[in-house]
Amino acid sequence: MENQTYSEHVLLLEGLLVTNQSSYPAFILLLLVYILTMVSNIGLMVLICTERSLHHPMYILYCNLPLNDALGATAIVPHLLSDMFVASSERSIRYVQCVFEAFCAHVYGTTCHTILMIMAFDRYVAICNPLRYTTIMSTRMVVKLTVFAWGVAFLLVGILLGLTIRLSRCRRVITNPYCDNASLFKLSCEDVSINNIYGLAFTVLLLGSSIGSVTLTYLKIATVCVMSKNRVLNSRALKTCTTHLAVYIIVIASGVTAIFLHRFPQWSDHRKLSAIMFHVVPPGLNPIIYGLQTKEIRQKIYSIIHKNEVSLR
Template sequence: MENYTYNSLTLQLEGLRITETNKYPVFFFLLLAYVFILVTNIGIMVLIWRSLHQPMYLLFCNLSINDVMGNSLQVPRMLADICVPPSERLIHYYECVVQAFTAHMFGTNSHTLLMIMAFDRYVAICNPLRYAAIMTNKMVIKLTVSAWGVAFFFVGILLGLTIRLNRCRTLITNIYCDNASLFKLSCEDSIINNIYGLTFTVVLLSSSIGSIILTYSKITMACLTSKSKSVNSKALKTCSTHLCLYLIMLVSGLIHIVLHRFSGDAEYRKISGILFHIVPGSLNPLIYGLQSQEIRKCLSNIFNLRKVKLIL
């Protein structure tokens, strides 16, 4: 379907190239992963909304919202495409744009939200006596709006530059729509898109990595100068969890970006795109939930209450 129909509103998704034998295992793997992401993240969101109103958990709730949003517009579409022949994997152009916008919002928010969570940990460990005064409800709202607002602004420009291009192709060589796949449909000069996309990626990653290095350096110094073993243990436990999530997200995202530059590795790029969505989305609630004493306590109270009701 690689034709030259100009500005066609019907596009074709290449999707995964899998055999009939592998179709059902892949389908059920993605389905189980998606259900797991929904159940765990929505469960965490409900738990935080009902019981845990501390700044750390309110900021973490944004991460769960981002994981649900990022996967809900990608994974169901992948599941539907697995069930149909490649020639029938059609998508409307505007739906494709919305999907691309959501995919890039998910990726950008993953960085901005972890940046503000790192700031929260920095204040809690390095300025514990002023934590309540700094991390007020107003500050939490400001940080949340900033994280989502920055992502919305820059991703909006990214997709806006792509939408202006005329299209002469209809084949999306990916499992879902993203900005690179969309501007590759154009026969026009896309140098501006490449420059902005590269600049956007460099600025985002530099800001993200720089803020993580800065905050964790200060946290490390505070731990080294502190004589309290309980403070050091709490800092190590909380920050190692945060850093683990950040590294998982960073590595999976970088692999996907690098593979987009090599057309010969299309299948590896598709797999990396899947992993970029489902791995952080699955691990975020698990890692944070298991290491958080408050979340474990709330879950234990809920299960104990249900046991009592069943006995009665």
């Protein structure tokens, strides 16, 4: 079966590997994390959209992050939960559904970086060119940056998966907790050199531009702060940049760990776990970091909680 061309449109998906004893605790834990992730991310989006005092470029740009985090978690977690109590030999998924899941997963990973890149640019303008901030970060510029963040991801991932779906299939087992591009093109017995070359170039371009632009941005911000010797400016820069940098480090650490473990087949179980963590940890931590560290958002949350407590008395 594995060495013959497989013409049907149903694949076998490995899913999340857990023992019978740990299936219920794993299900409950993953479900709770998913619920908290969705509530916190959607709650932040609603808060920013409904509070006129938060209708500033920084927060409008930030809305892209919880939206992408909700997409990243929803792309794989519900499917993992639904297959938790299904025997591994019976976990099936349609090919079209698998491609769509892979598309969402890769768009999430790519957009994580593009969004954080434009948020770094926003912080650079706010700190290094405060007098021109409203002019540079106009509504038109915010729309352009948002379209850039999502458009680049859709284009690059579309090409990535376009190169994969052109291949014929001679296998049907996805040896991964969820569908991704590498698992899909490994189903083919054709030459996949083009897929490997584009995938490597895609990863190098994305990580290189992301790390390079964020590093350059923070070096310029640090230079301005050192040169100015303004305590107020330095304090504001520290508060606004610490939050962004914490989120960025979490995304980089989660993504690089999964990529690194790909190179060591003997650590396949660790790689599969890290792949799931990439769709769980950043989406779960990002709203907490921004909600607690950003003064304006924290004050709005406190005021809403206080109003609810007063109304209940």
